[in-house]
Amino acid sequence: MPSPSRGPVWGQVHLSRRTYQAWAATVASLAKTPRSLLKPRSELSDLELTAAVIKEHRSDLVQLWETFTTERADVSRYLMDPKRESLVYLLGFHLSNQARAQGVMQRLAARTSLFTYLSQAQAPIHLIDLGCGTGALSLTAVEELKQLAPEAPLSVELVDKSQPFLEAATHGLKAWLGDEALTTRRQKLDEYFQREAAQGARDGLTWYQLGYVWNEIAHQAKTTQLLLKYLDAGLKKGKRLITLIEPATQDLARAAMELRDELVERGYRVLYPCPHQEACPMLERSRDWCYSEFAWERPPLSKVVDKILKVERHRLGASAYIFASPDLVEAMAALDPVAATRPQAVVVGRPLDPSDRRRQPTFEYLLCTPGGLVKEKPGEGPELLRGQTTEKPAPRKKSIDTAPGKVSTVRSASAESLPFIRPPVVKKVAPLSRPPSDKKKRKPKRGS
Numbered sequence: 256m257p258s259p260s261r262g263p264v265w266g267q268v269h270l271s272r273r274t275y276q277a278w279a280a281t282v283a284s285l286a287k288t289p290r291s292l293l294k295p296r297s298e299l300s301d302l303e304l305t306a307a308v309i310k311e312h313r314s315d316l317v318q319l320w321e322t323f324t325t326e327r328a329d330v331s332r333y334l335m336d337p338k339r340e341s342l343v344y345l346l347g348f349h350l351s352n353q354a355r356a357q358g359v360m361q362r363l364a365a366r367t368s369l370f371t372y373l374s375q376a377q378a379p380i381h382l383i384d385l386g387c388g389t390g391a392l393s394l395t396a397v398e399e400l401k402q403l404a405p406e407a408p409l410s411v412e413l414v415d416k417s418q419p420f421l422e423a424a425t426h427g428l429k430a431w432l433g434d435e436a437l438t439t440r441r442q443k444l445d446e447y448f449q450r451e452a453a454q455g456a457r458d459g460l461t462w463y464q465l466g467y468v469w470n471e472i473a474h475q476a477k478t479t480q481l482l483l484k485y486l487d488a489g490l491k492k493g494k495r496l497i498t499l500i501e502p503a504t505q506d507l508a509r510a511a512m513e514l515r516d517e518l519v520e521r522g523y524r525v526l527y528p529c530p531h532q533e534a535c536p537m538l539e540r541s542r543d544w545c546y547s548e549f550a551w552e553r554p555p556l557s558k559v560v561d562k563i564l565k566v567e568r569h570r571l572g573a574s575a576y577i578f579a580s581p582d583l584v585e586a587m588a589a590l591d592p593v594a595a596t597r598p599q600a601v602v603v604g605r606p607l608d609p610s611d612r613r614r615q616p617t618f619e620y621l622l623c624t625p626g627g628l629v630k631e632k633p634g635e636g637p638e639l640l641r642g643q644t645t646e647k648p649a650p651r652k653k654s655i656d657t658a659p660g661k662v663s664t665v666r667s668a669s670a671e672s673l674p675f676i677r678p679p680v681v682k683k684v685a686p687l688s689r690p691p692s693d694k695k696k697r698k699p700k701r702g703s
């Protein structure tokens with residue numbers, strides 16, 4: 256869905272030079288020497304070599320992009336050459352996935368005390384990257400954790416059915432971790448879950464990474480059931496975190512929203528992006544869906560890839576969620592009770608104003624709040640993207656927000672938008688119409 260743009264945005268993602276160079280080093284370690292090189296390979300930097308590799312794989316990049324954007328159902332049959340597939344994924348998708356993961360963490364750090372808790376954690380932290388691909392999610396989490404707590408014991412387990420993907424992820428992670436902290440498992444996920452079930456849940460803090468894999472396994476009933484059982488077991492022992500990132504398209508984002516509801520139903524707490532633990536109200540709106548947007552300051556070679564793909568990924572979309580086990584949420588709340596109870600309003604949509612008939616109509620923010628969905632007119636200051644917050648002065652009754660003609664007051668003052676505090680905007684809220692065919696009953700309210 257195209258987003259109306261109004262200039263600068265708050266909270267742009269900027270990958271570090273180290274991340275960029277580590278990516279090029281992985282490309283250089285995996286790629287064959289491109290035919291078009293004008294100099295001997297040994298005289299080129301990793302970034303120069305990567306530029307030549309990108310050029311050589313132009314058509315593969317386009318093919319993989321089309322597979323992911325228009326033919327996702329066929330994704331498992333892509334290319335048929337696992338080595339080439341992992342290299343092309345690394346070239347075209349790895350950095351943007353790191354940017355998405357970093358964007359989520361930036362927002363999480365502004366909203367919760369998770370990273371304060373993690374920086375003080377005495378116990379080892381174990382990351383499990385399920386369907387790791389090139390390891391974008393675990394790499395981003397490791398980079399973050401290493402900066403927060405350089406001495407904290409940290410280990411990573413990479414699981415993927417594809418050996419070349421495991422090799423790419425291992426290369427990247429070795430820049431941050433010693434051999435003994437890294438385990439790779441070339442295994443199908445259902446086999447992995449069965450193996451883990453036999454071993455029993457592990458103690459300590461475990462952070463599961465699920466990046467763009469749910470849509471690949473969602474049609475495999477056995478694998479998804481085993482995954483849910485595996486995540487359930489994590490609620491019974493040890494503290495748990497889950498990162499879930501999926502495409503932002505309507506069908507896959509809605510599948511992620513359903514998974515979000517399922518995990519909350521099973522006992523997980525959603526830390527990002529939702530401001531409450533109730534059933535997702537966006538699921539009731541059949542033609543709408545929730546996803547996050549991030550502004551990304553692309554590094555030079557990502558711009559080259561975008562040119563080949565004929566896209567501009569300075570705006571990234573993703574269905575992105577972070578979940579935590581209740582014991583972890585309690586531990587975080589003990590550190591910062593204010594952050595734990597701060598009411599939030601999260602941008603979940605930016606519908607165009609239907610009364611504005613100009614060529615570039617103005618838009619409103621559709622906000623998800625603890626009391627329901629509300630609309631707000633944008634005020635002064637930078638544009639807010641989906642997934643960013645404004646802050647509500649106080650929790651309100653559910654009926655206020657969506658009832659026809661009621662008045663809603665929204666004040667922007669969250670940690671994410673703090674420098675741009677503006678006066679309250681008062682607006683009459685139009686009824687949020689629901690198609691008659693979509694009268695799904697809301698689930699009973701869960702404890703927040």
Ligand SMILES: C[S@@+](CC[C@H](N)C(=O)[O-])C[C@H]1O[C@@H](n2cnc3c(N)ncnc32)[C@H](O)[C@@H]1O
Nearest residue numbers: 352386387388391415416417420443444466467
């Ligand atoms: C689209 S990639 C995502 C990679 C990475 N998680 C990311 O976010 O960039 C999906 C990965 O999941 C792996 N995968 C898909 N189904 C799997 C299964 N049933 N068992 C193990 N790995 C699987 C694929 O080999 C691939 O590396």
